[in-house]
Amino acid sequence: xxxxxxxxxxxxxxxxxxxxxxxxxxxxxxxxxxxxxxxxxxxxxxxxxxxxxxxxxxxxxxxxxxxxxxxxxxxxxxxxxxxxxxxxxxxxxxxxxxxxxxxxxxxxxxxx
Amino acid sequence: xxxxxxxxxxxxxxxxxxxxxxxxxxxxxxxxxxxxxxxxxxxxxxxxxxxxxxxxxxxxxxxxxxxxxxxxxxxxxxxxxxxxxxxxxxxxxxxxxxxxxxxxxxxxxx
Numbered sequence: 001x002x003x004x005x006x007x008x009x010x011x012x013x014x015x016x017x018x019x020x021x022x023x024x025x026x027x028x029x030x031x032x033x034x035x036x037x038x039x040x041x042x043x044x045x046x047x048x049x050x051x052x053x054x055x056x057x058x059x060x061x062x063x064x065x066x067x068x069x070x071x072x073x074x075x076x077x078x079x080x081x082x083x084x085x086x087x088x089x090x091x092x093x094x095x096x097x098x099x100x101x102x103x104x105x106x107x108x109x110x111x112x
Numbered sequence: 113x114x115x116x117x118x119x120x121x122x123x124x125x126x127x128x129x130x131x132x133x134x135x136x137x138x139x140x141x142x143x144x145x146x147x148x149x150x151x152x153x154x155x156x157x158x159x160x161x162x163x164x165x166x167x168x169x170x171x172x173x174x175x176x177x178x179x180x181x182x183x184x185x186x187x188x189x190x191x192x193x194x195x196x197x198x199x200x201x202x203x204x205x206x207x208x209x210x211x212x213x214x215x216x217x218x219x220x221x222x
Contacts, residue, residue, distance in 0.1 A: 032209050043118075043202055044213040051209070089156070091211075098144060098206055099171070102156040 002027040002094055006103035013110055019077040021106045023090035028068045034100070035064050035075050036089045044089065048075070080110045114139040116214035118203050124220045131176075131190040133217050135203030138184070144206040145186040147178055150216075151199040162186060193221045 003026045013019060023033070031052045036044040048057045048064040050073070056065040063076040073090055087107045091100040115138040125131060137143055147160040160178035161169040168178050175194050179187045186203055198221045203214040 034210060036213075041200075041216075041218070043116075043215045044204075046210055046212060049210045091156075098209070098211075099146070099158055099161055100156075100211060104155045
């Protein structure tokens with residue numbers, strides 16, 4: 001059964017720091033991994049989708065990597081800003097389906 | 113790109129009352145659609161999954177039901193709400209391999 005874990009659960013940093021958020025999964029037979037952002041009381045915003053054939057994806061200050069063999073993904077946020085404050089969630093499909101299993105998220109606070 | 117609409121945005125209902133939450137999708141046809149619930153302090157749980165009109169798969173036993181009367185319309189219902197049905201309900205749509213989410217409905221059962 002696929003399980004997804006995110007570490008740390010919460011993170012508070014000063015503006016300008018480079019950050020690494022971690023996501024691990026138990027079943028490496030995935031065909032992609034998706035990172036989301038959730039602001040308080042809001043829906044999820046898709047940040048990055050990494051296909052299993054890719055090792056990383058970049059969007060602006062965000063870079064996500066995927067290592068299927070070790071069951072890990074990292075989301076790197078460069079030069080963090082207060083506007084980056086949110087909960088970040090990773091999700092992987094259940095084997096042979098497009099139904100997602102979500103991690104419990106990392107709550108990030110970036111202070112000025 | 114897709115746009116997902118959900119309403120109402122917030123809802124307060126007494127125990128035992130009925131429920132109907134609606135989700136509509138723009139910008140795609142015949143999408144796979146999903147209902148998730150996010151309870152306070154907990155992760156997202158997949159409730160229902162649909163691959164087409166009238167095709168609904170329930171992922172967990174519960175007090176809720178779902179229907180898909182039109183290609184881009186997905187409805188979450190209950191005949192009698194329980195306190196445990198409180199939570200944040202999210203509708204999602206699949207575009208190629210990527211899931212997109214609506215703004216959610218906050219349901220409080222009193």
